[in-house]
Structure formats: structure tokens, C-alpha cells
Amino acid sequence: MLKQLSDWLDNRTGYKHLISETLDEPVKGGARWKYVFGSAVTTAFMMQLITGIFLMTAYSPSSSTAWGSVYFISYEMVGGWFVRGMHHFGAQAMVILLFLHLLQVLIAGAYHAPREVNWWLGMVLLFITLGFSLTGYLLPWDQKGYWATKVATNIMGLTPLFGAQVQKVVVGGSEYGNQTLTRFFGLHVGVLPGLLIMTLAAHIMVFRRHGVTAPKSSTGSEPFWPKQVFMDTVASVAVVGVVAFFAIAERGAPLDAPAEPSSSDYPARPEWYFLSLFQLLKQPAFAGENEIIGAIIVPGAIVAALFAFPLLEKFIPRKLAHLLACGLVFGLTGAAGLLTMQAMTADSGDADFKISRDKADVARRRALFLAGNPKAGVPPEGSRYLLLNDPLHTGQQILEQKCLSCHYFDGKGVMERGKDGKKVMTRQVASDLSGFGSRGWVRGLLDNPSDTKYFGTTPQCGGMKRWKKTSKLKPDELDKVADFVASFAKVGNEETIDDWMTKEDVTKHPGLELFKKDCGRCHTVDAGGALGEGGEEEAPNLFGWGSPRWIQRMIRHPEAADRYGFLEQKGQMPGFDETELAVREMTVLMKLLKGDYIPNPPEPAKAGSH
Amino acid sequence: MGEPPKEKPVTEPNRRSFHKFGSILLGSIIGAVLTIPGIGFILSPILRKTDAEDGESTGDGFQALAKLSDLQEGIPKVFPVLGKVKDAWVQYPEEPVGSVWLVRKGEAVDAFSAECPHLGCAVSLGPDGNSFFCPCHTSAFTLEGKPNNPVPPRAMDSLEVVLKQTPASDETEIRVKFQRFRTAIPEKSPLA
């Protein structure tokens, strides 16, 4: 039955002949282990094709969705971490195997006539593969891919004549964004696979025409099937096994924080096999004007030399040409190895690199944690806003950039590079903001206004200190006042002073009378003076003190009469209008100060899958 | 390795079948390693536990759609249901995720999902205002949700309703538990 079916099919298609022709292809000199590299590369490519198609069913190429979809693949879909891990490490395996294949072909002299064309086709395959790796690196739209791609495409822009135009076309404009991703995606899943399959087919066809380059001593031949096939399959199992090992050991592929174009200190590094080129650019010889030499001319010359290998023998004896070719490749490999090592040791010895990498890791863990948290999740505006809307991440950043050059937070300022190049902590010239608006903060202030946490570093604000010297309030009374003042922070954005003042929480508060008697001498709350007439000394208005509305006004208009307008201008806090502190930034800052955010889990979230 | 073949390389039958068998076995292993996780990946929607728990309405699943006084006896009115939607990786804030028809009968209220039991189009009011009608394939229903013609496989999907007196005013709140059901089958079977 089966036989009949296969005969029928053969009669119509001639497939048996095709198969036997493929399998019975004679291998000159017999099957050998050293012929397995080509097949191993092909297996690696098939692996990329299969895992890539799976990934394609879940990936979404746009700057707002790419990171989220990759997160979803790696952390939520069944086996997603493994599929993506295989694709990630498979890509590296392919580069390594291609290189080994190249070495093996080179040493065997398999690039000599009549196999020149196949050497060139092999070179083309190598470049297509590097193209895959460059385009694929960007697709998760994480910090790592974003910045590495920016560097790589800027190098492309250095190319004489058309560089700038080519760069613009590849990037899809001068900004990196949706068009960059859709273009890279199209290249990665459409153009490059098409080119690679066609080139690979041609490469195998030409290879079949000339056969293997057997050692001179060997004689006879043996069919491809089954011994060479077996050897190739063993090699392929080894490849898949090693890749699977890395995918499992590393629990999938890494995913950095979502791309953030405004990052000021992301330590961009390319994939490890591009590190030598990266380091080459850092050589003093290629600084400034000479950049183009390191970025384009040297790599270009190497490529030209590789292409020229099969032609050398036309000008010099074959033996010498071979020696020269091998010498050049080994020399370059050694140099590349040295550069790679240099790049790695430079980073591991660089304290600044470590600091910014640690910072990037904190952001990465935070982003992954929030993306998986049911109370947060990737917002519809885009993955980037996962961190931008996060008080803990972005609020902290704003605090450091805009507030901590004068204020402290939790006893600390920020580290700044002084004139001598050494990093020192900023000097505190304003209060400590941690817990600002809370009962603890007020109570501490009432105890010791001269503490550096309060007005100790602002001699121009002496009111509270003078009050403390004369005040007769006892600790239990201070407790009540603190309770009362801390309740101001609950005043809502829409609440009017009249509504608030008639609330029982206010009218019956045990701290009310004490407040009127002591605080009300300087501070006003309501215009009518029901909570104190003020006037003894100038002081800010306390209605809603510690609430977002009070703090916002303080930040936007510190010079206002109801804030610190009474100080001399040089003693005032500088105001921040909406261009200096956008509404979104204000919101996260407020939330940070109020502690209104999802705290990090006690154990840092592990990279990789669960 | 790979000792140079003799004058005429003859591989003994034993080795030949070892190589044949080995190639096929190892090849299948590669195929399995690559495709089995991939199949799991594709089948994720079936294999993973659903997000239903953190999506859609919260708490007991009931949400207030309207007040009893919003409805007039026997005149159906449609109300949106709110839900937090998680679309794969994207978490949307609360927004309308479906519609419910409410019909008042004295002091009781009937609630029907506006999703047609036929193939899921949105059911609207019939031209007479006294029946339901689905514009897609002309399913028609009475105001009780019963099929009026043979197109729909079952009655409109009724939803659980509780009427709750609000403490502040003497309004009665209509709270409905919104659910989705499989379409095109005679039974009313909730979607997980």
C-alpha cells in the first residue's frame, strides 16, 4: 500500500531520484569529521528560522509595543523564555560556527581555484549573518539594543559620499522610533532571510559541483549517506545541545529596561563579537578626524583582503598566497582577541562604568517587576511609560536632578564631580525632603528646627528657631500640634478653605487651640485669621501644608506671598515652571514624596524566566 | 578521527545501519527540541491560566450599572459595563468592555448581555421598540430574551442582577454580574 503510494508519487514528481542524488553524492576520500562545519552552520540557521517564526507570532514591532511583547514572550508565554533563549544564543552560535567554517576552509585551502566563487558566496553569507545580528539586537527595543543600534547606525553615517543618506534610509528618518523598528523588523524577518536562503542555496550548489577538498593522500570515495550524514547530524546535535544549555543556564535571553532616549548615562556596549571593532574605535590613533579610519577604512580593508584571497595566487606562488592568507586571518583573529580583552578589562576596571551599569540594572529589574505586577502592567501609551510613570524610578531621578543640588533626601545629596575631577556629595543648603509633609517630619521640626533636616542649613529662615527659643509647649502638646499640622496634608485639590474649616476633624481637633496660640502668631491659614492672625513674623501660609497642592505651589511659585516671598530673592528657592518640571514629572514627584508607589519586592526579581 | 578509507571503502552493513539509525534518531531529537517548546508557545492561550481573575469586574463580579429610576417599565435601555482590560502585555485602565440591556418589570429588572448568542454581534432594539434584533444575521428576540425566529441557537444570555438600596439616598442601585458566553451553541456556557 505504502509502496504503491510512494511509487505513484515518484512517478508524478521524480522525488526518489532527487533524494538519491542528494544522499548518494560521493564524498571524495570518504566521510570526515572536518567536513561537518558547513552542515552545522546550516543547522544553526534552520534553528534560527524555526525559533524566529515562533517569535514572530508574538512580537509586535513598534516603539510603544516592542518591549512589552518581548516581555510577554519571555515571562508570560509558555516556553517563551526557552524559544527566545534559543534564538538569542543560536544567533551567537551561528556567528561562531561561520567563523570556524571559514577557518577550516581557509586552512584546507578550499578557496583556491576553482572554488573562488564559493569562497565569495561564503563571505556574503557571513555579512548577511552579521546583518541579522545587528538588526535583531534592536528588536526588543530595550536600552541595550537602542543605544547599540544608535552607535552602529551612526558609524554607518560616517561612510563617505552616501553615508548620511544611507543612515537616514535605514533608520527611517533622523530620529529612532517606529520607522526604525519596522524597517529593522522587515530586514530581519523578510529581506535578510530571503537573501540568506538564496545565497545558501547557491553556496551548496557550487559546493556540490566541486565537492569537498580532500587531503592529497586520500583516495576513493564514499556516498554522503549515511556516514557523512551521521557525522553532520552528530555535529548538529552538539550545536543544538550547546545552545539549549546556554538558553537554560541563562534562563532565556536578557531583556534590559525599555529604551529611554533621554537616558544620560546608559553604558552602551555592542554584542561581544563586535567588541573588537568597538575597542578599535577607542584607540587614540582613530580619535577625531581619524575616526573614519577605524570605523570604515580598516574594517573595509580587511573585508577587501578576505575577498581577494582566491585571486592572490594569480600574482604570487600558490603556497606563498596560502601562507599569506592564513597568516593574515590568524593575525587578525589574534588582534581581535586582544582588542576584545582590552575592551573587557577596560570596563571591569572602570568604576564609572560599573556605577552606570548598576543603575541600568536597577532600572531593568524595576521595569520587569512592574510589567508583571497586576497593579501596574505595561501602560497603553507604551512600554517606556512603565518607568516614566513610576514614582520610585522617575520620581527619584527628578529628585536627584532637580532637587538634591540644594535639598537632601534621607541624609544624602547627590554625588557630583568637583573641579578636581573627584566625586563629592553636594552641599546641603535646604531641608531634607524625606518624609516631608508627614507627622514625623513636623514633630521633628517642632523639636529642633535647627537640625540640618529642617532649617539648620538655611540661616535666612530663622522664624522657627526663634519660636523654639521662646515656646513653652510641652512634648505632649507638641504631639497634638504635630498631629494637627500633619492632617493638613489630606486637604484635597478641590477643597475650599471654608469647607475644610467647618469639618469636625478641624474644629474639634485637640491641636487646634495650641496651633492658634503658638503657630498662628506668625503663620496664617485662612484669610479671616480664624486659625491665627499671623503677622508677628513673616511665614508661609499653611493651608494644605504637605498636600500635593501646597507642595506644587511651593515648587512652581516659591516667590509667592503665601510661600517664601518674604525672603530676599537670593535666599529663596528657585521656582520650576512647566517647562522646567513637566506636569507628568510633577505628578510622579508628588507620589514619590507621599510614598504612593508599588514598593520593590524584598528579593530583587531574577533575570530570566520563572 | 575519520580514518582514511581503504582502497575501496566498504562500510560493513552493521556500521551502515548504525549510521542510518543514528542519523534518524539524532535528527528527530533536534526536531523535537526545536518544535516542542514552540508548540507550547503557540498553545500558550490554552496552557496558561487565564487573566480573567485580574481582568474584568472586580470583587464579587457585580457592578452598578444604573439606578432603578433610570428605567421605565417595559422600555429596554442599554448600559456600558466597565472593566480593566489586559490585552496580552498591555494593561488598560478601566473602560467600557461590553454592553448590557436592562428591562424593568415592576420592582424587578431583567439583564441581558448585548452579545448575540448566534455569533457575537451587538444586539440592538427591534424597529418596533418592543423586541430585540441583531442586525448581523437577523436573530430576533422578545423582551424576555426568548428567540423570536429560528436563527439564534438559544435565548439571549441573561445576567445575574441584584437590586441594592443605597444607604445615602433612597435610590435602588441595579448591580449586574457581567459575563461572556460561548456563541453558536444551544447551551449557555460561560467563557473562562
Ligand code: FES
Ligand atoms: S451574530 Fe447576531 S444574528 Fe448572527
